[in-house]
Amino acid sequence: MAGRRMSGSPSYGPPVPSDEAPGSAPESAIAVHTLTSAAKDLIEGAFPPLWVRGEVSDFKAHRNGHWYFALRDAEAQVKCVIWSSAAKRIPAPPDDGMQVLAYGQMTVWPVRGDLQFSVRALEAEGDGLWRKALERTRLSLEKDGFLDPTRKRALPAFPRRIAVITSPDGAAMHDIITVARARSADVEIVIVAAKVQGEGAPESLVSAIERVSRWQDADVLIIGRGGGAREDLWAFNDERVARALAACPIPTISAVGHEVDVTICDLVADVRAATPSAAAELAVPSRREVIARVESLGGRLVAAARRREDRAIASLSQVQKRLGLAATRLVERRRARVESLAGQLHALSPLSTLARGFAVARTPEGATLSGRDQFAPGAPFELWLRDGIVSAITGAGRPLPESIPRFSSEEGV
Structure with a gap:
C-alpha cells in the first residue's frame, strides 16, 4: 500500500508525488487535524x-x-x-x-x-x-401547587362551545365530534389543530393552549389524543404543556390515550377522561339525560311544594289551636279581673252599706248629713234606706253612747 495512493481515497495535506503516500516521508508529513479527521472517517466507516x-x-x-x-x-x-x-x-x-x-x-x-x-x-x-423524567416533572408541578385538588374546577353543566386541542388527522377528533353530536346537536365544537407526537409536539400543544386562553370564548377545553406507545404520548408529560394547561382560564379535560395511560396533563387538568370519547361524554350533557333530569326535578319540586303545603296547613292548625286556647285563657283572666274589680266596687258602694242595715240622712235638696251639728231642730230631712226613702223631722240630738250596739242587716236604724 505504501508508495501508491489507493483509488478513491481522500487526499490529506499538501500535494505530493503520486508514488508517495501522505506521511510516508518528512516531506509528505500530514497535519494533526488531518490525521484525526482521517481516523474519524476510518472509524465511522468501520462501525455502523x-x-x-x-x-x-x-x-x-x-x-x-x-x-x-x-x-x-x-x-x-x-x-x-x-x-x-x-x-x-x-x-x-x-x-x-x-x-x-x-x-x-x-x-x-x-x-x-x-x-x-x-x-x-x-x-x-x-x-x-x-x-425519572415523569417524577421530576411531577415534583416540580407539585411544588408550585398545580396538583392541589382544591384548585380543580367543576365543568359547566350546559356548555355552549367546546374547544378541542388534538391532531386534525387523528381518530380522537372524530370520536369527540361523533359523541358530542349524538349527545347534543346544540353544542359547538371548535378544533384547535396541534401536533401531538414527535419533535415539536410540546411547542405545538403549548401554542394551541395559549390560543384558546387568549380567545376566551369557549366554555370547556378538551386536550388529548388516541392511544399509542409511551414515546407517542410523551408530549403530554412535558412540563411546559402542563404549566400552560394549568394556566388556562377555562375548565379543562385531559383525554390522552387509553384508560391505563396516565400523563402529567391528566394530573394537572380539572378532569381526567379515560379516552377522548369519555371526554366528550363528560363535557356534553345528553339531551335525553337533561330532559329526564328536568322531569325529575319537576317531580321533586311538586312533591316538595306539597310537603311544604301540608306542613303549612298543619302549622296553621296548630297556631289556630294555640290562639284559641290563648284567647280562652285571656278571656277567663279578664273575666276574673272584672269580677274582682266589681266585687271591690260593690264593697265600696253606698248601696252596699245600705244593704247591711245602715241609713243615710240627706236634706231635701240632696246634701248628705253626716254630723249632728248639721241637723237643725224641726228641720225636715230624708233617710235613705236599702229599700226606700223615709221623710223625717229633726228632734233633739245627743252624742253616741260609749258602747255602740251591733245591728243585723234585718234591723232598722
Whole structure:
C-alpha cells in the first residue's frame, strides 16, 4: 500500500508525488487535524450505528446542552457524548450507576483525537429514564401547587362551545365530534389543530393552549389524543404543556390515550377522561339525560311544594289551636279581673252599706248629713234606706253612747 495512493481515497495535506503516500516521508508529513479527521472517517466507516449496553459513570451536563459520560462494564469503558440536539429527545439525563442501552456510532473527535461513542438515543433498562423524567416533572408541578385538588374546577353543566386541542388527522377528533353530536346537536365544537407526537409536539400543544386562553370564548377545553406507545404520548408529560394547561382560564379535560395511560396533563387538568370519547361524554350533557333530569326535578319540586303545603296547613292548625286556647285563657283572666274589680266596687258602694242595715240622712235638696251639728231642730230631712226613702223631722240630738250596739242587716236604724 505504501508508495501508491489507493483509488478513491481522500487526499490529506499538501500535494505530493503520486508514488508517495501522505506521511510516508518528512516531506509528505500530514497535519494533526488531518490525521484525526482521517481516523474519524476510518472509524465511522468501520462501525455502523449500533446499540451498546453498559453502566453510566462520570455524567456531566454542559451548559450548552451537551451531555458527557463514560459507558463501562467490568472489563472496559468508552467515552460517550450526547449532543444537545439528541439530548432534547431523551426524557431525562441518566444517573451514575444506571444500566442503559445506548444507540450511536463510534467516532473520533478531531480536535483532541479522542475516541468516543456519539449517542443518538438512550434507554434505561426497564423504564428508568422515563420514570425519572415523569417524577421530576411531577415534583416540580407539585411544588408550585398545580396538583392541589382544591384548585380543580367543576365543568359547566350546559356548555355552549367546546374547544378541542388534538391532531386534525387523528381518530380522537372524530370520536369527540361523533359523541358530542349524538349527545347534543346544540353544542359547538371548535378544533384547535396541534401536533401531538414527535419533535415539536410540546411547542405545538403549548401554542394551541395559549390560543384558546387568549380567545376566551369557549366554555370547556378538551386536550388529548388516541392511544399509542409511551414515546407517542410523551408530549403530554412535558412540563411546559402542563404549566400552560394549568394556566388556562377555562375548565379543562385531559383525554390522552387509553384508560391505563396516565400523563402529567391528566394530573394537572380539572378532569381526567379515560379516552377522548369519555371526554366528550363528560363535557356534553345528553339531551335525553337533561330532559329526564328536568322531569325529575319537576317531580321533586311538586312533591316538595306539597310537603311544604301540608306542613303549612298543619302549622296553621296548630297556631289556630294555640290562639284559641290563648284567647280562652285571656278571656277567663279578664273575666276574673272584672269580677274582682266589681266585687271591690260593690264593697265600696253606698248601696252596699245600705244593704247591711245602715241609713243615710240627706236634706231635701240632696246634701248628705253626716254630723249632728248639721241637723237643725224641726228641720225636715230624708233617710235613705236599702229599700226606700223615709221623710223625717229633726228632734233633739245627743252624742253616741260609749258602747255602740251591733245591728243585723234585718234591723232598722
